[in-house]
Amino acid sequence: LHAAYDPDNIFAKILRGEVPSVKVWEDDAVLAFMDVFPQSEGHVLVISKTSRARNLLEVEPETLARLAAAMQRTARAVEKALRPDGFQIMQFNGAAGGQTVFHLHFHVIPRWTDRPLKG
Numbered sequence: 001l002h003a004a005y006d007p008d009n010i011f012a013k014i015l016r017g018e019v020p021s022v023k024v025w026e027d028d029a030v031l032a033f034m035d036v037f038p039q040s041e042g043h044v045l046v047i048s049k050t051s052r053a054r055n056l057l058e059v060e061p062e063t064l065a066r067l068a069a070a071m072q073r074t075a076r077a078v079e080k081a082l083r084p085d086g087f088q089i090m091q092f093n094g095a096a097g098g099q100t101v102f103h104l105h106f107h108v109i110p111r112w113t114d115r116p117l118k119g
């Protein structure tokens with residue numbers, strides 16, 4: 001939790017267009033894109049396009065509000081498109097907290113009762 005933001009993290013590269021991604025939705029503040037190693041069908045990641053927050057401790061309240069709205073929009077789109085039985089919002093902070101990419105992100109993970117959890 002105590003390092004600096006690395007501008008060469010993989011999500012920063014995605015935002016700069018240096019690494020490809022499958023975009024679900026974006027506006028001036030937020031990008032939602034498919035997780036390349038999905039834990040279920042329709043696993044989406046939601047990130048800020050402007051903030052250099054690595055985690056929840058660092059994020060500006062306005063950015064967090066935009067991310068929350070984007071999560072809800074994503075969850076509604078997933079609900080309509082895939083009709084899951086439920087879904088999870090996940091967010092990890094610090095390597096000890098399971099975080100592997102140090103650009104703040106929220107996971108939107110659809111779940112089905114008859115499909116085993118992959119993670």
Ligand code: 5GP
Pocket residue numbers: 010019021022033034035036037038091092098099100101102
């Ligand atoms: P966390 O840091 O919360 O543990 O998760 C990082 C997430 O980013 C993982 O679910 C992983 O599959 C995803 N991820 C890692 N590298 C890439 C990438 O290059 N493209 C995409 N779309 N997702 C990635």
